[in-house]
Amino acid sequence: MENEPALEVSSSQPPPPKPKVGVAVFLLKGNKVLLGRRLSSVGRNTFALPGGHLEFGESFEECAAREVKEETGLEIEKTEYLTVTNNVFSQEGKATHIVCVFMRAVPADLNQQPQNLEPEKCDGWDWYDWDDLPKPLFGPLEIMLQHGFSPFPTT
Numbered sequence: 001m002e003n004e005p006a007l008e009v010s011s012s013q014p015p016p017p018k019p020k021v022g023v024a025v026f027l028l029k030g031n032k033v034l035l036g037r038r039l040s041s042v043g044r045n046t047f048a049l050p051g052g053h054l055e056f057g058e059s060f061e062e063c064a065a066r067e068v069k070e071e072t073g074l075e076i077e078k079t080e081y082l083t084v085t086n087n088v089f090s091q092e093g094k095a096t097h098i099v100c101v102f103m104r105a106v107p108a109d110l111n112q113q114p115q116n117l118e119p120e121k122c123d124g125w126d127w128y129d130w131d132d133l134p135k136p137l138f139g140p141l142e143i144m145l146q147h148g149f150s151p152f153p154t155t
């Protein structure tokens, strides 16, 4: 058997950053959507959907259910894929690249109130009328809306 080429010993340079995969969930109740004001460094003080990063081996639906449960305590159902966006931005001098998968879902129990289970990341969750959304929205969300995106099913 031929010898494997010797592994190149890396120099002191850190490895280049890689894109991450985010999953964000339009949780819908009538004409309302669940939003919370972010306290995380990315998009601080802007209103965003519940969501987070895809874990190794997870489906988009599993990630959506896990993140919504971790952040709000709500169980979701009728989870469906909507769209994907490619977000490259610079935050506090740090380049960030996130491919974000947007899902929609409805709460399993319409009477269950969202809880703020990660208060270090979010100021609190509330339902907002689609026609009267709070400002400012998280950048990637704002751009989608400016392009006329709607998460509601067309029937």
Ligand SMILES: Nc1nc2c([nH]c(=O)n2[C@H]2C[C@H](O)[C@@H](COP(=O)(O)OP(=O)(O)OP(=O)(O)O)O2)c(=O)[nH]1
Pocket: 021, 022, 023, 024, 025, 040, 042, 047, 048, 049, 050, 051, 052, 053, 054, 087, 098, 100, 121, 138, 140, 141
């Ligand atoms: N939560 C959320 N993330 C979004 C939205 N739009 C969007 O592009 N993303 C992207 C950028 C976020 O940095 C990325 C991951 O979400 P996140 O920032 O809430 O992550 P997290 O700390 O809750 O998750 P984790 O690292 O603990 O898994 O998804 C949105 O409306 N809400």
Ligand SMILES: [Mg+2]
Pocket: 050, 051, 052, 071, 121
């Ligand atoms: Mg999150």
